[in-house]
Amino acid sequence: MNNLENVMKLDREYLFQNYGNRLPVEFVRGEDSFLFDSAGKKYIDFLSGISVVNLGYSNKHYTNTLHKQIDQIMHTSNWFFNSNQVQAAKQISDHSFKGRTLFVNSGTEANEAAIKLARKYGQSIDEDCYTILTFSSSFHGRTFGAMSATGNEKIRTGFGPVVPGFEYVPFNDKEAFEEAVKRGKVCAVMVEMIQGEGGIKVAGKDFIQHVYKIAKDNGILFIADEIQTGIGRTGKLFAFEHYDIIPDIITLAKGLANGLPVGAMHAKEELLNHLGAGTHGTTFGGNQLATAAVCAVFDIITEPSFLEHIHDMSKVVFDRLENIKKGVPLIKEIRGKGLHIGVELESDGMPFVKKALDAGLVINCTAQNVLRIMPPLIIDENTLIQGLDIFEKIVKQG
Ligand SMILES: Cc1ncc(COP(=O)(O)O)c(C=O)c1O
Numbered sequence: 001m002n003n004l005e006n007v008m009k010l011d012r013e014y015l016f017q018n019y020g021n022r023l024p025v026e027f028v029r030g031e032d033s034f035l036f037d038s039a040g041k042k043y044i045d046f047l048s049g050i051s052v053v054n055l056g057y058s059n060k061h062y063t064n065t066l067h068k069q070i071d072q073i074m075h076t077s078n079w080f081f082n083s084n085q086v087q088a089a090k091q092i093s094d095h096s097f098k099g100r101t102l103f104v105n106s107g108t109e110a111n112e113a114a115i116k117l118a119r120k121y122g123q124s125i126d127e128d129c130y131t132i133l134t135f136s137s138s139f140h141g142r143t144f145g146a147m148s149a150t151g152n153e154k155i156r157t158g159f160g161p162v163v164p165g166f167e168y169v170p171f172n173d174k175e176a177f178e179e180a181v182k183r184g185k186v187c188a189v190m191v192e193m194i195q196g197e198g199g200i201k202v203a204g205k206d207f208i209q210h211v212y213k214i215a216k217d218n219g220i221l222f223i224a225d226e227i228q229t230g231i232g233r234t235g236k237l238f239a240f241e242h243y244d245i246i247p248d249i250i251t252l253a254k255g256l257a258n259g260l261p262v263g264a265m266h267a268k269e270e271l272l273n274h275l276g277a278g279t280h281g282t283t284f285g286g287n288q289l290a291t292a293a294v295c296a297v298f299d300i301i302t303e304p305s306f307l308e309h310i311h312d313m314s315k316v317v318f319d320r321l322e323n324i325k326k327g328v329p330l331i332k333e334i335r336g337k338g339l340h341i342g343v344e345l346e347s348d349g350m351p352f353v354k355k356a357l358d359a360g361l362v363i364n365c366t367a368q369n370v371l372r373i374m375p376p377l378i379i380d381e382n383t384l385i386q387g388l389d390i391f392e393k394i395v396k397q398g
Pocket residue numbers: 106107108109111139140141142192196197225226227228253254
């Protein structure tokens with residue numbers, strides 16, 4: 001039995017099989033935008049660990065920062081001050097909007113914190129003001145609050161009763177949103193500017209601006225779930241910037257620390273008192289190592305050329321995909337912004353993910369038939385083109 005077969009056997013024997021059939025590969029090393037499996041085969045990464053490893057696998061500033069921090073101290077407790085934590089919060093505030101940050105350990109926890117804050121805010125107005133509107137085919141996480149917020153019914157099935165007080169409104173439907181607000185008792189709306197797990201569905205600008213205006217007019221908090229879209233993925237540091245609005249709350253994770261499990265909920269200053277002493281917290285949240293990673297990420301993503309590069313690479317991908325689409329009827333639509341891109345197929349996407357993997361390209365499939373292209377944001381043009389060559393070949397083969 002080779003190494004991989006042994007890992008697969010132990011996986012089946014000792015782990016919950018909640019991830020279904022994992023793809024038959026173990027990546028043991030990364031370099032720039034490449035991954036290497038346990039047999040030494042090289043792959044181009046078009047997934048970034050699902051929009052996490054945005055800086056690629058060998059950013060020296062990032063790894064040096066972490067090595068140094070590990071040698072110094074990794075964790076104390078949130079009972080004590082932590083200069084990395086305040087610096088990381090300042091970075092988020094300086095580059096999104098002036099506000100307060102609470103660090104957690106994942107995207108789902110960031111959304112839990114936002115949900116708790118929204119409920120506290122609502123109940124400061126009226127004890128029945130607790131409804132949170134979210135959207136059809138949205139994904140906000142797997143814990144009870146975040147799962148209950150998730151519009152995709154499949155995620156909630158079998159776990160009932162879910163947390164009451166969430167309503168799912170058709171995405172990109174202004175009238176439906178207005179109707180839901182009219183029913184009353186709404187404290188917040190939570191939205192992904194681009195639905196990631198829902199199939200790279202982009203919110204229309206007029207839709208978001210309408211939702212924002214109605215929210216403002218009715219004292220409803222606007223929560224932008226930027227867990228998948230944030231940290232430069234869409235070509236701006238945060239996707240809300242495409243829409244000329246400033247949310248009341250944003251939630252972050254994934255690329256926030258380039259692979260360390262860190263999440264954050266960032267909210268406008270005026271919401272500070274709704275999460276006062278004793279209302280929320282977590283042991284690991286924002287520890288020295290986690291927030292050293294966040295600071296290192298911000299050092300890099302705020303370099304002037306960082307977003308420019310994403311913009312240039314995005315154009316390379318979209319131009320090429322549009323070209324490929326002309327000769328491949330299997331491709332229904334190409335969607336996305338920046339390097340957050342989905343290729344909707346007329347058929348199931350999973351066979352193409354497997355073919356790509358065999359050919360040395362890592363992609364994944366979301367919402368059944370949408371191939372997701374999310375390379376590290378630092379990917380160079382040559383590598384991008386090599387990956388797109390493989391992509392073209394496998395979709396052309398059908
Ligand atoms: C938009 C969005 N929100 C929340 C989550 C949950 O984040 P996590 O898996 O870190 O808990 C995800 C994960 O894919 C996501 O894409």
